[in-house]
Amino acid sequence: MDQPRILDIDTVQAFMLVADLGSFTRAAEVLDTSQATISLKLKRLETRLGHRLLERTPRHVSLTAQGERFLPAARNLLDAHERALSGLQPAPPSRLTLGISDHVAGPELPLLLARLNAYDPSLVVEVRIASSREVVARYGHGELDAAIARRGDDNADGEILFREPFRWFASPSFQYRPEEPLKLAALAAPCGFRALAIDALDEAGLPWREAFVGGGVLALGAAVSAGLAVAALAQRVAPAGAVDVGERFGLPLLAPQDIVLMARPGRREAREVVKVLAAAFRSAAGR
Structure with a gap:
């Protein structure tokens, strides 16, 4: 039988x-x-x-x-x-308030959200994208359940998801003459990675001038695509068609950055969602 x-x-x-x-x-x-x-x-x-x-x-x-x-x-x-x-009744919807640094939130974000939804269709995800510094501050003030940010920013200490390489990106049509200051696109101060990029240029003895100041990485990408300037970006968030010009222009190497997940201990269901979040982000980012 x-x-x-x-x-x-x-x-x-x-x-x-x-x-x-x-x-x-x-x-x-x-x-x-x-x-x-x-x-x-x-x-x-x-x-x-x-x-x-x-x-x-x-x-x-x-x-x-x-x-x-x-x-x-x-x-x-x-x-x-x-x-x-749960006694034949659907469990009340859970909510996850997530902050993501705009230097980190790349084109994988829709896939990340889809994977969270597949794991728990009742989950309400509230995503706030801002600078790493702002994301870390909001997490520290208790406004976020979890945050994904660059480790180098103040108090951004958590589980390392992966190490992100950063490069100098420009439009293929962008022209640079070493005898002239490099036209730079950067986020508005204070921005931790803006400071790192400027420090790298200063230590290499390369003159530069601000050609564009953006309120977010999307704006930086627009400036790069328009051929206005060079920007230091993670390859995942660089605009389509932009090229790495660091070696061609003799620009200094940029140190890779640890991307960390910070999450508050909470209910078992919340801890499980955070585990899925970490795994999904590594998977979506190809790490």
Whole structure:
């Protein structure tokens, strides 16, 4: 007689996290377990279902056609399980107020939010994007549940998500003559990374002048794209079409910056969301 095909909730959750985060390693981080344990759970799930759900390579994880079909059912199963645990009533929506430095918030942000929503569709995410200094200050004043910022800013001490390289970017049409001051686009003072970039130019003995002062990284990108000036930016947030001109113009190397996640201890549900946030950000940023 055939054994009943009963699905284990923890195993289904592991599958959903691997699918959403695109990584066994990131799923293991969220579940506080090892990559080997996640792999074993997924093999057992595939055996139970009789289908291969994931394609694995050393650098990439993707869903098979059967995995794509199973994922919505997996989400429904986990949602029903949570409703059963909460007494057949949907749990009240949770809220996460998140601050992200505009030097860090790159084109991965929509994917990051999608992964948070996939993990907890009832989650209300309030995102505030500002300078690292402002994000850290708001976190320190208790206005944010979590913050992602550059470690070098005041009191930005937390879990290191990854190390971000910074480069000098300009439009391909931008012209620079070494005998003339470098036209620089930077954020308005006080900005920690503005100071680092200016200090690097001064230490290298390279004259510069402000050609554009922006209120955010989006404005800096616009100035770069318009060919107005050179800006020090993370490659992830550099505008499309901009090129790294550091070596060509003989500009000083910029030190990579640690990007950290600061989060307050709270309810178990909030801690789980923060774990997913950290894993999703590393995954989305390709780290």
